[in-house]
Amino acid sequence: xxxxxxxxxxxxxxxxxxxxxxxxxxxxxxxxxxxxxxxxxxxxxxxxxxxxxxxxxxxxxxxxxxxxxxxxxxxxxxxxxxxxxxxxxxxxxxxxxxxxxxxxxxxxxxxxxxxxxxxxxxxxxxxxxxxxxxxxxxxxxxxxxxxxxxxxxxxxx
Amino acid sequence: xxxxxxxxxxxxxxxxxxxxxxxxxxxxxxxxxxxxxxxxxxxxxxxxxxxxxxxxxxxxxxxxxxxxxxxxxxxxxxxxxxxxxxxxxxxxxxxxxxxxxxxxxxxxxxxxxxxxxxxxxxxxxxxxxxxxxxxxxxxxxxxxxxxxxxxxxxxxxxxxxxxxxxxxxxxxxxxxxxxxxxxxxxxxxxxxxxxxxxxxxxxxxxxxxxxxxxxxxxxxxxxxxxxxxxxxxxxxxxxxxxxxxxxxxxxxxxxxx
Numbered sequence: 448x449x450x451x452x453x454x455x456x457x458x459x460x461x462x463x464x465x466x467x468x469x470x471x472x473x474x475x476x477x478x479x480x481x482x483x484x485x486x487x488x489x490x491x492x493x494x495x496x497x498x499x500x501x502x503x504x505x506x507x508x509x510x511x512x513x514x515x516x517x518x519x520x521x522x523x524x525x526x527x528x529x530x531x532x533x534x535x536x537x538x539x540x541x542x543x544x545x546x547x548x549x550x551x552x553x554x555x556x557x558x559x560x561x562x563x564x565x566x567x568x569x570x571x572x573x574x575x576x577x578x579x580x581x582x583x584x585x586x587x588x589x590x591x592x593x594x595x596x597x598x599x600x601x602x603x604x
Numbered sequence: 605x606x607x608x609x610x611x612x613x614x615x616x617x618x619x620x621x622x623x624x625x626x627x628x629x630x631x632x633x634x635x636x637x638x639x640x641x642x643x644x645x646x647x648x649x650x651x652x653x654x655x656x657x658x659x660x661x662x663x664x665x666x667x668x669x670x671x672x673x674x675x676x677x678x679x680x681x682x683x684x685x686x687x688x689x690x691x692x693x694x695x696x697x698x699x700x701x702x703x704x705x706x707x708x709x710x711x712x713x714x715x716x717x718x719x720x721x722x723x724x725x726x727x728x729x730x731x732x733x734x735x736x737x738x739x740x741x742x743x744x745x746x747x748x749x750x751x752x753x754x755x756x757x758x759x760x761x762x763x764x765x766x767x768x769x770x771x772x773x774x775x776x777x778x779x780x781x782x783x784x785x786x787x788x789x790x791x792x793x794x795x796x797x798x799x800x801x802x803x804x805x806x807x808x809x810x811x812x813x814x815x816x817x818x819x820x821x822x823x824x825x826x827x828x829x830x831x832x833x834x835x836x837x838x839x840x841x842x843x844x845x846x847x848x849x850x851x852x853x854x855x856x857x858x859x860x861x
Contacts, residue, residue, distance in 0.1 A: 580659035
């Protein structure tokens, strides 16, 4: 390599390193704003602001889904396996919605029975990174619905 | 001569020959159709196995089959960027004409892959998530990648003088390469609606071989599509760049090179 090539190699190397470090620092300082959702435990410990929209993710708690008297509003708990949050949603739920399914709910908090309740205007289903042939799925689906009962408690949203 | 030395000599002469626009033009004429043929064959096989042989997914049913297009084009959107940035760096450091041509010609192809990844992801998102779009880390960073590709193309065409344009576009592509690890790790570093890593997950792919095989066919097939599209556009650009040289004039007069 000629001296001028060496110099340009050094410049390109410095530019990449500089941009990399700057980006890394910027990302580290804004870490929490890149998160798409919060968990029920975070809300229960941090509290909530009334006029703000939140995204909360968790698994639909087994046996918690109930339909209110108006016939179109449903109330259910979502859990991160430590704590629960009650969610109320009026409208059509996604096809994947079922007990044990990971979902993301979007809406505002109110007090209900002196606990925070999310009045959701959007419910999104969150599928995980596992792909399993449907004919071999029974055991896996069972495992999915009982995720919180696992001894090691490893939950991926 | 031992085999390693001769392989090295072969690679190094091929590299240097491809560094010459004229040699590239001569050789690519034979290589380009081979790439096109491999793309068609592999993606046809991948589409057949993906649509008719692979089993339905237990959660998503048949809707997951869009994965066989979405995942390869999303991988390619990153792969093309890396190739473009490495070529840009080679061009900047060694002032190699053909490296700049690789950078400039890769940008629109990479942009197309990125746009397709966003589009197929959006189509997939509606029935499974229940929405076409959310601003989570993965989707947003992939959208930034699309704008980066547009930016590199815009910078190149904004300059009158070709050498300045090439250097500016190459520099932007090198600077922008930080987006690649951010996109890849976005689903691990932050919570997102987008799923985590399936194929390159720790402890092996979280997918049976019956689904991995068509995915592999599609991925390699799309790689050859990139080669095909790249060489076609590079051949055009070489003719434009070298239009004043003897061999292009001779070519225009109907002579062979």
